[in-house]
Amino acid sequence: MPGSSRLPDRYESGSSANLADILERVLDKGVVIVGDIRINLLDIELLTIRLRLIVASVDKAKEMGIDWWEIDPALSSSARRRELSEENDRLRRRVAELEDREPERLEGERGER
Known part of the structure; x- marks a missing residue:
């Protein structure tokens, strides 16, 4: 029509x-x-x-x-928290290593004087 x-x-x-x-x-x-x-x-x-x-x-x-979206920090809040937690653990270990070395370095400087 x-x-x-x-x-x-x-x-x-x-x-x-x-x-x-x-x-x-x-x-x-x-x-x-x-x-x-x-x-x-x-x-x-x-x-x-x-x-x-x-x-x-x-x-x-x-x-x-x-399941890449579950481990991508840009897409997953739990992945972001996990990434921050891992970074925090790495930094804590590094600080502990540096603090352990500090007394040795100070003793070495005192012995040189």
């Missing part, structure tokens, strides 16, 4: 349910997209860019052994 405001079937409300189903399946199963870009000049490789993209739910990623 000319002048009808009816949308094509693929854009009607049912399509959002289909999109949700597709997204749920993708996140549940996971999708891997892999690509390499190589730039050569006279059979000399100048540049290689390797692209790896994984689209999956957090649970699926953990199941695959991918």
